[in-house]
Amino acid sequence: xxxxxxxxxxxxxxxxxxxxxxxxxxxxxxxxxxxxxxxxxxxxxxxxxxxxxxxxxxxxxxxxxxxxxxxxxxxxxxxxxxxxxxxxxxxxxxxxxxxxxxxxxxxxxxxxxxxxxxxxxxxxxxxxxxxxxxxxxxxxxxxxxxxxxxxxxxxxxxxxxxxxxxxxxxxxxxxxxxxxxxxxxxxxxxxxxxxxxxxxxxxxxxxxxxxxxxxxxxxxxxxxxxxxxxxxxxxxxxxxxxxxxxxxxxxxxxxxxxxxxxxxxxxxxxxxxxxxxxxxxxxxxxxxxxxxxxxxxxxxxxxxxxxxxxx
Amino acid sequence: xxxxxxxxxxxxxxxxxxxxxxxxxxxxxxxxxxxxxxxxxxxxxxxxxxxxxxxxxxxxxxxxxxxxxxxxxxxxxxxxxxxxxxxxxxxxxxxxxxxxxxxxxxxxxxxxxxxxxxxxxxxxxxxxxxxxxxxxxxxxxxxxxxxxxxxxxxxxxxxxxxxxxxxxxxxxxxxxxxxxxxxxxxxxxxxxxxxxxxxxxxxxxxxxxxxxxxxxxxxxxxxxxxxxxxxxxxxxxxxxxxxxxxxxxxxxxxxxxxxxxxxxxxxxxxxxxxxxxxxxxxxxxxxxxxxxxxxxxxxxxxxxxxxxxxxxxxxxxxxxxxxxxxxxxxxxxxxxxxxxxxxxxxxxxxxxxxxxxxxxxxxxxxxxxxxxxxxxxxxxxxxxxxxxxxxxxxxxxxxxxxxxxxxxxxxxxxxxxxxxxxxxxxxxxxxxxxxxxxxxxxxxxxxxxxxxxxxxxxxxxxxxxxxxxxxxxxxxxxxxxxxxxxxxxxxxxxxxxxxxxxxxxxxxxxxxxxxxxxxxxxxxx
Numbered sequence: 073x074x075x076x077x078x079x080x081x082x083x084x085x086x087x088x089x090x091x092x093x094x095x096x097x098x099x100x101x102x103x104x105x106x107x108x109x110x111x112x113x114x115x116x117x118x119x120x121x122x123x124x125x126x127x128x129x130x131x132x133x134x135x136x137x138x139x140x141x142x143x144x145x146x147x148x149x150x151x152x153x154x155x156x157x158x159x160x161x162x163x164x165x166x167x168x169x170x171x172x173x174x175x176x177x178x179x180x181x182x183x184x185x186x187x188x189x190x191x192x193x194x195x196x197x198x199x200x201x202x203x204x205x206x207x208x209x210x211x212x213x214x215x216x217x218x219x220x221x222x223x224x225x226x227x228x229x230x231x232x233x234x235x236x237x238x239x240x241x242x243x244x245x246x247x248x249x250x251x252x253x254x255x256x257x258x259x260x261x262x263x264x265x266x267x268x269x270x271x272x273x274x275x276x277x278x279x280x281x282x283x284x285x286x287x288x289x290x291x292x293x294x295x296x297x298x299x300x301x302x303x304x305x306x307x308x309x310x311x312x313x314x315x316x317x318x319x320x321x322x323x324x325x326x327x328x329x330x331x332x333x334x335x336x337x338x339x340x341x342x343x344x345x346x347x348x349x350x351x352x353x354x355x356x357x358x359x360x361x362x363x364x365x366x367x368x369x370x371x372x373x374x375x376x377x378x379x380x381x382x383x
Numbered sequence: 384x385x386x387x388x389x390x391x392x393x394x395x396x397x398x399x400x401x402x403x404x405x406x407x408x409x410x411x412x413x414x415x416x417x418x419x420x421x422x423x424x425x426x427x428x429x430x431x432x433x434x435x436x437x438x439x440x441x442x443x444x445x446x447x448x449x450x451x452x453x454x455x456x457x458x459x460x461x462x463x464x465x466x467x468x469x470x471x472x473x474x475x476x477x478x479x480x481x482x483x484x485x486x487x488x489x490x491x492x493x494x495x496x497x498x499x500x501x502x503x504x505x506x507x508x509x510x511x512x513x514x515x516x517x518x519x520x521x522x523x524x525x526x527x528x529x530x531x532x533x534x535x536x537x538x539x540x541x542x543x544x545x546x547x548x549x550x551x552x553x554x555x556x557x558x559x560x561x562x563x564x565x566x567x568x569x570x571x572x573x574x575x576x577x578x579x580x581x582x583x584x585x586x587x588x589x590x591x592x593x594x595x596x597x598x599x600x601x602x603x604x605x606x607x608x609x610x611x612x613x614x615x616x617x618x619x620x621x622x623x624x625x626x627x628x629x630x631x632x633x634x635x636x637x638x639x640x641x642x643x644x645x646x647x648x649x650x651x652x653x654x655x656x657x658x659x660x661x662x663x664x665x666x667x668x669x670x671x672x673x674x675x676x677x678x679x680x681x682x683x684x685x686x687x688x689x690x691x692x693x694x695x696x697x698x699x700x701x702x703x704x705x706x707x708x709x710x711x712x713x714x715x716x717x718x719x720x721x722x723x724x725x726x727x728x729x730x731x732x733x734x735x736x737x738x739x740x741x742x743x744x745x746x747x748x749x750x751x752x753x754x755x756x757x758x759x760x761x762x763x764x765x766x767x768x769x770x771x772x773x774x775x776x777x778x779x780x781x782x783x784x785x786x787x788x789x790x791x792x793x794x795x796x797x798x799x800x801x802x803x804x805x806x807x808x809x810x811x812x813x814x815x816x817x818x819x820x821x822x823x824x825x826x827x828x829x830x831x832x833x834x835x836x837x838x839x840x841x842x843x844x845x846x847x848x849x850x851x852x853x854x855x856x857x858x859x860x861x862x863x864x865x866x867x868x869x870x871x872x873x874x875x876x877x878x879x880x881x882x883x884x885x886x887x888x889x890x891x892x893x894x895x896x897x898x899x900x901x902x903x904x905x906x907x908x
Binding site: 133135161162163166218219222223226231308309312313314315321322324325326328345346347350 | 431432433434435456460461469472670694
C-alpha cells in the first residue's frame, strides 16, 4: 500500500489509504513558522538589489540622496529618461536584435545537435557506446582552453560571424549527459513496441521519445538560451564588426562608460544620468529571460510517463 | 534499401563536415585582386558605448579615393583586460590586425614573439604627424632593444586635475582657504560639524574620495594624492635621483598615514570612500555630500557633468586651491606622467608590404582634412568654425548631429587617433557656456589651465616601472587599508614590523628592480 505524505486542507497528514490522520503538533507549527520567516528574509535579501537596480534606473537627474533613500523614491517622482534614451538609441536596438538572432540560432542548433547525440548515447546496444562516451567526457574534463578554440574558429572561417558565438558551444557535454540520462529513463518497452511496428530509429526518436521529452527539451533549451543570451566572452573574442555586437558587449561598454569618458562633454545617451542608464540597460537585458522563465518553469516540475506503461 | 540510404546520408554528412575546414581555409587564401589596400584597424573608441562610424561615413570614401585604402574598422572592447584578451587571442592565432591599439604590457609580450613590426623607419614618412604627435619621450615609450615597436600617440591631457573646495561653504562659515595640513584639517572639521550648507541636517563631510589606484598611484590612490603630497610621498615611486624608490619605504609615508588616519577617525572624510566607485563619488559631490575633493577638469566643469550640481545647488560654487603644505613645507597635487595611446603594426602587415600605406593613412589623419574630419566630423553638418577658426557646435541645420551631441558621437570615434591636446582641440572641446540654473559662466578649459599651474610632481615613466606580483599588491593594499580602518593599530612599531614583512614578501626586490629600471632608462629627475 502506498503511503501518501501530502497534507490535506485541514493540515492533517494522511497516512496510507486508511482514514487515519496525524494532527500537526505545536513543534510542526513552530517549524513551519521558522521556515516561513527564513524564506521571507531570503526573499528580502534577494529582492533588495533587484529593487535597487529598478529604482536606480528610474532615478531623475536632480535626485539628492543616497542609494538607500533612492530605494524608497515614490514612483511619481521616477523619471523614464534612461529608458527613453536606450530605446531611442539605434545601437541598443541593433544589439537587442543580434542577441535574439544568437538566441534563436543558438538554441535551435544546440537542440538539433544535442538531442540526437543524447538519444544515441542512451541506446544500450549501441556498438562502441563506452568508447563514444569517453570521447565526449574526456574533453569535458580536460578543457583545451581559449587558444585552440580560437584557432579552430578562425580556420573554420567563422570569425566575425554570429555563428561563432553559438556554434562552438552548440553541444554542452553537461546538458547532453542530462538529456541522455532522461532518455535512458524512458522504458525500453516503448521503443521496442515502436520498432516491432516497423519504425526506424529516427522515427522512434521523433514519434516516441520526443513527445515524451517535452520537459527535458524545454529545460535544456532554457539552459542553452540563458547561456547564449548572456554570452559576452565569445562575442567579444570572435566578432569584430560593430553591427554584429550583441547586448552583453553593449552592456559592458555602457557599464564601463563613466570610467572611460571623462573628457566627454555629453554621454552617448543624452542627458539621462549615467547611473540610471546603466541600471536601465541591465534591467532591460534581463527582461526576456525573466519573461520566458515562468512559461518554462512548469516543465521543471511536471511529472513524466504517468500511466504510459501498462500491464 | 532504406538502411543503405541512411548510411549513405550519414557518410555524405561526415564528408561535408570534414571538408568544411578545408574549404574555409581555402576561402581565406584567395588571391588578392588589384585594387585598394585593405587595412584592418582595431581602434580604441572615444565613446565606448556609442556605435562605430556608420558604413556610409564619408571618411571611408575619402580614404579610399585619396589613399587607395579600404579601411576596416573594429572597436576594441572598452575594458583594458578584455582588450588584452582579444589581442592576445588574435596574436596566438597569428591573426593580428594590420594596425591596432595595444597596451604596453601586452606589447612587451608580443614583441619577443616576432609578431610586431618595428616602426623606426616610418617617422620620416609622416613628417606632419611626427611633429605634432611624437617627441623623444613618446619614441622612447615603446622602444625595446634599441628599436621602436609602437607609435605612441599623446594620451589624455596631463595635470588635468586639481584640489577643489566649496567656496560658498567657506563663506557661510567665515573660513579662509586652507594652505597647510593643519588648516585643512580644521576646515574639514568645520565642514563636517558646522552645517556648512545651512540645511539643518548633519549630512556633510569635509573630504570626499574613492580608491582610484593605478601602477604609479598606489593605494590610497589618486584622490588622496594632495594629502600624501604634503608629506612628499605622492605616487607609488619617488622619481628623484637623490631619493629614488618606493614611496612606502620612505619614513614620511608613516606620517602621511597618521594624518589620513586622523581624518578617518575624526569622521571628516565621507565614510563611503572605501566603497565608492567613480560614479558614486561623482554623484556624491553633485549631491553636496562633501566640500573638498580632487577632481578632473572635464568631469567637474564640462557642461553635462556640472549641470546636476548646478541644478541641485544654484548658489553652490567650487574653487581650485593649492595643495596644502605639510610639516616640512612640501606640497603637490600628485604625480604626473606622460600617458600614451600605443598603436602597433603587426609583423604580418609589414610582411604584406602595408607599413607604407599605414604611414600614409596616419599622415593623412594628421593633415587638416583628416584632423577635422576625424576630430569633429563634417563642417556644416557636425560643426561650424567660429571667428577664431575653432570648431563649435552652433548654427547647425540639425543640432542633434553636433560633434558634442549624442547623434554626432559615432562620426568622431577615431578622434583619439588625431588629437594631440593642441589648442584648437582644447578650445573646441571645452567651450565657455552659461549654466542653466545659476547662469554662471563656466569653462572646463579655464579650469584646466588653472589646475595646470598648481604644484605637481613630475614622474615621467613611473607608469612603466615594474609592477608587483598579485600577492604583494594584495598585501600592500590590504595592509594599508587595515591600518586606516583600525583593524591594525597604527603605531611606529607596528608600521616597522609590517614594512619588514612587506620587504620580505618581495617589496624590497620590487623597489630595487624599479630603481634599476628607472636608472637604466634615464627616468629619474
